[in-house]
Amino acid sequence: MNPDNEVIQRSLAEPAVFAQLFDRHAVSVFRYAAQRLGDHPAEDVMSETFLVAFERRSAYDQAVRDARPWLLGIATRLLRKHARVEAVAWRGMTADLAAQVAPDLIEQAGSRIDAERLSRRLGRALARLSTADRDTLLLYAWGELEYAAIATAMQVPVGTVRSRLNRARRILRRASGMETMEQETDHGRADAAPQHA
Amino acid sequence: MDELTLLRSTRDDSLTPSPEALQSSRALLLDRARDLRTGKPRRLPRRRPMIARVGWAVAGVAAVTAGVVVVGNLGQSTPPASAAQIVLRHAAAETIKYSDPVASPGQYLHLRRASRWNACSGGELDVERDGQMVHTQVPYVCEPFDDIRDVYVPADPNGEWVEHWVRSETSDLPGAIRTVRAPGGKSDEIDIRREYDTPSGIPMDGAAAYKWIDDQYGGGSSNRDEDNFVRIVDILRSGFVPAPARAALLKALAKVPGVTATEDVANLDGIKGVAIGRSEAVRQEERQEIIIDPNTGLVLGERTLAGTGAYERPWGPDGLTGLTAFELTVVDSVPDLPADSPQG
Numbered sequence: 001m002n003p004d005n006e007v008i009q010r011s012l013a014e015p016a017v018f019a020q021l022f023d024r025h026a027v028s029v030f031r032y033a034a035q036r037l038g039d040h041p042a043e044d045v046m047s048e049t050f051l052v053a054f055e056r057r058s059a060y061d062q063a064v065r066d067a068r069p070w071l072l073g074i075a076t077r078l079l080r081k082h083a084r085v086e087a088v089a090w091r092g093m094t095a096d097l098a099a100q101v102a103p104d105l106i107e108q109a110g111s112r113i114d115a116e117r118l119s120r121r122l123g124r125a126l127a128r129l130s131t132a133d134r135d136t137l138l139l140y141a142w143g144e145l146e147y148a149a150i151a152t153a154m155q156v157p158v159g160t161v162r163s164r165l166n167r168a169r170r171i172l173r174r175a176s177g178m179e180t181m182e183q184e185t186d187h188g189r190a191d192a193a194p195q196h197a
Numbered sequence: 198m199d200e201l202t203l204l205r206s207t208r209d210d211s212l213t214p215s216p217e218a219l220q221s222s223r224a225l226l227l228d229r230a231r232d233l234r235t236g237k238p239r240r241l242p243r244r245r246p247m248i249a250r251v252g253w254a255v256a257g258v259a260a261v262t263a264g265v266v267v268v269g270n271l272g273q274s275t276p277p278a279s280a281a282q283i284v285l286r287h288a289a290a291e292t293i294k295y296s297d298p299v300a301s302p303g304q305y306l307h308l309r310r311a312s313r314w315n316a317c318s319g320g321e322l323d324v325e326r327d328g329q330m331v332h333t334q335v336p337y338v339c340e341p342f343d344d345i346r347d348v349y350v351p352a353d354p355n356g357e358w359v360e361h362w363v364r365s366e367t368s369d370l371p372g373a374i375r376t377v378r379a380p381g382g383k384s385d386e387i388d389i390r391r392e393y394d395t396p397s398g399i400p401m402d403g404a405a406a407y408k409w410i411d412d413q414y415g416g417g418s419s420n421r422d423e424d425n426f427v428r429i430v431d432i433l434r435s436g437f438v439p440a441p442a443r444a445a446l447l448k449a450l451a452k453v454p455g456v457t458a459t460e461d462v463a464n465l466d467g468i469k470g471v472a473i474g475r476s477e478a479v480r481q482e483e484r485q486e487i488i489i490d491p492n493t494g495l496v497l498g499e500r501t502l503a504g505t506g507a508y509e510r511p512w513g514p515d516g517l518t519g520l521t522a523f524e525l526t527v528v529d530s531v532p533d534l535p536a537d538s539p540q541g
Contacts, residue, residue, distance in 0.1 A: 002387070009373060013314060013344040013364060015230035022223050030214040043214055047222035054229055058316070058367075122204060141204040169201060 004067035008060045018057065022050050025068055029075050032143045041082055049075045064152060072143045073153030076135045125175030129168055136164040137172075224415070231419065231427070281458035284471050284491055285451035289403065292444040292494025298527045300352035305359075307528045308393065308436040311465050312344045312521040315512060316367045341512040342367045348393060349531045350382070350437070358382035358389045361534050374538040395438045403448025410449055426453045426475050430487045433496050436523055440494070447494055450487075464488050464498030465522035472500055481505050498522040 002010075004021060011018035029049050034042035052074050053067075060070065126134055132154075139150045147165075151158045214222075300306045316339065343365040350358055359378050366372035382390035400406045410425050419427065429450050432438060438446065450456060455475045462472035474486030482504035488497040501519030503511045511518050 006375075009364075011230075012316060012367075013312070013342075016227055018230055019223060019227055022226055026219060026222065027213060030218075031210065031212045034212040034214075035209055039212070039214075042212075043218040043222070046214060046218070047225060050222065050226050051229060054226060122207070137201075137204070141201060142208045144205075144208070165201075172201070172204060 003065040005060070005062050005065050008057050008067060009062055011054075011057055015054070018050075018054050021053070021067055021071075025071050026050065028068060029071050032072055032138075033075055033079060035142045036079060036138060037082055045075055045078050045082070048078055052078070061152075066149070069145050069149035069153040072139055072145060073155065076139060076153065079135075080131065121175040122172065125171050129171060133164045133168045133171075136161055137168040140165060228419070281456045281473055282451040284458045285447045285456075285473060285489075288471075288489050288491045288494040289444040289447040289451075291492055292440050292447060295440050295493050295495070297440050298525055300350070300527050302352050303529070304352050305349040305528050305531060306352075306437070307526050308348050308350070309524045309526075310346045310434075310436065310521060312346075313341050313465055313512075313519070314344060315339045315510070315518045316342045338368075339510040339512070339518075340367055348389065348436075349528070350393070355381045359531050359534075360389045372538065374535055376534050376537060393435050393437050395435060395442060396432060399432070399438075399442045399445060401441050401445050403445055403452065406442075406445040407449035407452040420479065422454045423475060423477055423479075426450070426456065427485070429453070430485070430499070433487060434499065434523075436496075436525060443494060443496075447489070459486070462486070462488050462500060464500075465520045466498075466524070468497055468522065470497040474500070476504070495525075496523055 002020075004024070007017060007020045011021075026046055030042050030046040033045040033049075036042075037045065049071055053071055056074075060067070064070065126137070129137065136150055136154060139145045139153055140147075143150075143153075145153060147158050147161050150161045154161065298306060343363075345363045347361045348358065349360075357378050357380050359376065362373070362375045364373045377387045377389060379387045379389050382388070382393075398409065400409050407425075410428055411421070413428065414421050414424050429446050433443065433446055450473060453475070456473055457475070459472040459474070461469050463469045470488045470490045472486035472488045474484050476482045476484040484502040484504065486500045486502070488500060489495065490497055498521040499519065500517065500521075503516040503518045513520065
């Protein structure tokens with residue numbers, strides 16, 4: 001399979017080729033948006049993301065093979081137009097979030113709080129984060145981007161990503177009642193690559 | 198386990214867009230791509246004065262027999278489709294007589310598609326300012342660039358296919374050179390055939406071929422006639438359509454309402470033929486054409502002319518925004534090809 005950068009470059013001469021990018025990443029963009037907004041507005045964000053990306057494809061950094069960070073960055077900016085919807089979605093999503101928290105993680109958290117309470121706390125903490133910190137955090141947690149990729153998506157230095165994540169983590173940690181459980185020994189990932197990015 | 202792991206655990210991988218949303222979003226994207234590909238102006242037209250030009254002459258059977266075609270008038274509002282129909286039917290009849298080039302064992306069919314398109318950027322965009330997306334108007338800039346593709350298809354289609362691509366630089370992007378090779382034209386990584394395969398199921402009768410095309414109309418921003426025209430041209434552009442199917446498609450093209458002909462149109466290599474095309478009223482009279490040799494039915498290339506909207510700045514005369522040349526020959530070997538560019 002041709003890498004994304006090649007597809008994008010090729011689409012400059014043959015615009016329809018850009019549909020390959022849609023085929024590869026539409027679900028990923030939707031999933032990220034749907035987790036934040038809910039299904040219906042997420043479909044609009046998905047569609048709009050690819051139209052914006054198509055318009056901007058000539059400015060794509062051809063050195064970057066994977067276009068997913070770029071697409072999620074566009075989606076993130078588009079999500080800001082839905083800030084009010086997202087705020088409502090946060091309130092309604094507590095139960096959904098709770099359902100996603102694996103029982104063993106609750107157990108690891110010390111069984112001190114149940115999943116729903118934990119989710120409620122997380123939801124409130126996320127709502128309190130600044131837009132930039134929340135975007136960074138959710139690109140990491142739900143967009144599954146590494147530090148360098150988030151930097152690409154948000155068009156900020158990697159150091160900024162790290163400081164935003166650290167700040168967001170502190171707030172989350174307090175909210176989840178895990179403040180005393182662990183010190184900052186890892187970043188929630190087995191691989192350490194992001195820390196060296 | 199830390200708070201990020203906990204948050205990540207809430208990621209819901211079962212979330213999936215509906216098939217309808219995927220389909221409509223993809224169609225919207227392809228519509229946008231097609232609009233750009235055909236140079237469709239996307240803003241209100243800036244009308245230019247209509248210039249009176251040579252009018253249409255009525256084509257007689259004798260003229261067609263002599264291989265003379267009718268001169269079209271791009272500026273005229275109601276060109277008679279009959280002239281184009283006569284040309285196309287004649288070309289279709291000649292196509293049947295034409296023997297497609299065949300590669301002998303060890304040889305290759307070589308299709309060369311040279312194109313000069315407009316690379317445009319700007320327009321109405323969402324750009325970020327101070328962390329906010331702002332809908333704004335960026336100056337629209339166009340410049341021509343060349344895109345040359347050579348594909349070598351071995352006599353044994355299971356042999357190694359080679360595709361060589363050269364793209365000239367623009368102000369936005371460096372030029373690119375790339376060569377890909379794949380046994381049988383396809384591998385897990387590369388699919389060369391995709392662009393050159395002839396669709397299966399093309400009826401060999403003109404009326405049936407037209408119905409076959411028309412039945413596949415899927416809606417979108419293009420009206421039925423425009424879409425039918427574009428899809429027929431898409432197939433002919435692939436370059437390896439066998440003569441019987443090509444003849445049927447030329448006959449089908451003659452049945453598309455609004456199709457007109459212009460004689461003595463040169464392709465990018467300077468070879469002249471008849472340009473068959475449609476002017477799209479909904480796209481400020483933007484016109485897409487396929488250039489054929491009326492005496493053999495061979496597809497020589499394509500031409501795109503900007504309409505009265507002049508949104509896309511032409512780089513050639515008569516509003517020219519796109520010109521290509523196709524050539525299909527037989528070669529004994531694949532030549533030495535230059536190395537890929539760093540981003541090739």
